[in-house]
Amino acid sequence: MFKYILRRLFMLPLVMIGVTFFLFFLTQRLSPEMRASLYIQDPRQMGSLEEVIQKYGLNDPMPVQYVRWLKKAAKGDLGYSESANMPVISALKAYLPATGQLAVAAMVLVVFFGLWLGIVSAVKKESITDNLIRLGVLAGFSLPIFVLGLLLLMVFYGKLGWFAPGEYSFSADMIIHSANFKTYTGLLLIDSLLNLNFYVFFDVLKHLVLPAVTLCIGSFALMVRVMRSSMLEELGKDYVRSARARGLSNWRVIYKHAGLNAMIPAVTLAGIQFIRLLGGTVIVETVFDYPGIGRWGVACAQQLDIAGIMGFSLMVAVLFVLGNLAADILYTALDPRIRLK
């Protein structure tokens, strides 16, 4: 098990190199002049384009330039993000916690409510509850997240004024940036608790509701559907029947016997869905003006912020590998038939 984790972590640099190499190749499709213009702040300096190309070696063969980028990256220097107005590393540090918070909140919704609704739907098969759940699942599948996001904003912000976009309100902003508020993790939900500031905690939580719901909807629907069918299969197996015949109470049969076994396929799915969520943040954060790496990634792409794009993709690749690894580990915890080697 330990060896397996080590080997998977060893794969991490390889994935990172693969992803960045491919992206670097794509950015090289831009002319050296276009790339050089990124280094120039003032239009009056445009005459020095040639100088910049020479200075940064933008005309060198692609592998040479890539190795140069790699060497710098290995030292922790990912360049300067024009769109964020700060070094890429600082931008990641500033934006990642917000996205992390959002993705975890969405994942909690997917896993807890998704599994639970799947179980309920299977246990009450073909009842009104089941049919309602299935109808909701179908709706969840059919709604593109940008449509759902805008709809939710229209109703809950525009009409009702309950949930505002952004990461926190103006008053919470004042507290967060005051001297008394200490930053521990960068995750505002946790930091506000550590500061014992419940006003900020609930403010941040309130701002999480709409983006998290929007982000999770597709994965949520899939999770319910997979859990339902997996649960139906387990409920029909003889070990469930024999547990009943032994006199085990109904809910224990459902959760302890059938539920845990039915979760095995659902959990594998959760790993993949976590990655899908990260992709979804790009849209959701833009719709809800949520200051995470997704929104930053969009800005990078729009402004041809090459250093930013590279940094963003690198981060997503790392999260991708770690997400899959977490799913694998969870998988062994649930299924004794699987031993990782």
Next chain:
Amino acid sequence: MTELLRVENINKSYVSGSAWGGIKTQVLKNINFAFNKGESYGLLGPSGCGKSTLARLILALEKPDSGKIFIEGQDIFSLNSKELKQLRKKVQPVFQDPYASLNPRMTIEEVLSEPFIIHEEKPVNTVLKKLLSQVGLAETSLEKYPHEFSGGQRQRIAIARALTLNPKLIVADEPLSSLDVSVQAQILNLFADIKEEYGLSLVFISHDFALSKFLCTRVVVMDKGTIAEEGPAENVILHPQSTAAQTLLKAVLPLGIQGGGNV
């Protein structure tokens, strides 16, 4: 002799299809039979004749549309949940597919302990080991998981589990049909042994006359949800009266396993 099981006028139907209106199929029609303590009953019939449904009803896993089932004089469908839990100690199942009948997440120790825990008894390690040796498995099997055993071994575990609460009746729903022939014989002998040793009764469901004859004193032949024939095992096998029993016998005769009968 005291009566152990009485099945009275049992009717059962299932609705198949969607929730918006399905087709009702009657699976069991007016089933009646009874037997005494220590006797064993073979339930025979082709697939789809309602044997397994009847088994689930005897195990009180499902309710009939009408009719009653008595175990030691108790009407099992009129019991409250507490009484039903007590009754479950007396009737235990062994199912057909040993790959589906054990929870893959539980070690054998957990599998065998669970019945005790459900009934608020303490599982004693020596008792579990004794159960294992009774069904011919090593004591070291306790900490293993079901996937580490073969089909026959798993069926032995399922039998050991059925024995944990000292039942009076074991309902075995085609316990041999997913095992290969050499293993079938071993498990058949195991059933015969435990029947003797625990003095328990069997409801042995199968579609194989030879196997039922080995274990059962009486047989019931079922066909399309009704009882086609009922009587002492010897009689039914040697002189089948109903067409259902005759077809069933013919289906196995060409293999040459059967002793009597006319080809």
